[in-house]
Amino acid sequence: MRKQQSSISVSGILIRGSLITLKRKCGKPTCSCVDGEMHATPALSYSVKGKTRILTLRSSDVPSIKRALENYRIAVGELEKRALSGIRLMTLHIIKAKKKG
Numbered sequence: 321m322r323k324q325q326s327s328i329s330v331s332g333i334l335i336r337g338s339l340i341t342l343k344r345k346c347g348k349p350t351c352s353c354v355d356g357e358m359h360a361t362p363a364l365s366y367s368v369k370g371k372t373r374i375l376t377l378r379s380s381d382v383p384s385i386k387r388a389l390e391n392y393r394i395a396v397g398e399l400e401k402r403a404l405s406g407i408r409l410m411t412l413h414i415i416k417a418k419k420k421g
């Protein structure tokens with residue numbers, strides 16, 4: 321949780337989207353999901369070209385998906401910082417140029 325974060329973002333797997341829980345009935349007439357608890361399946365909801373897609377997951381995949389989602393957040397944060405400092409640099413450059421001219 322200190323300086324290592326940015327190196328994680330470079331080397332780790334990145335996943336974009338959000339973790340959701342799908343609830344469903346399995347169809348067995350004798351199952352408790354008929355009138356009670358429905359089955360919960362973890363899934364990743366993500367969008368590609370404006371379309372939402374769902375990838376169902378195994379519970380055992382959830383921890384690594386969470387890490388990859390966090391890696392993505394960190395990477396986006398880093399990019400955002402760099403983009404803003406790029407704007408700052410360009411702003412200074414333009415101000416200087418205006419003063420000279």
Ligand SMILES: [Zn+2]
Pocket residue numbers: 345346347348351352353354359
């Ligand atoms: Zn069921």
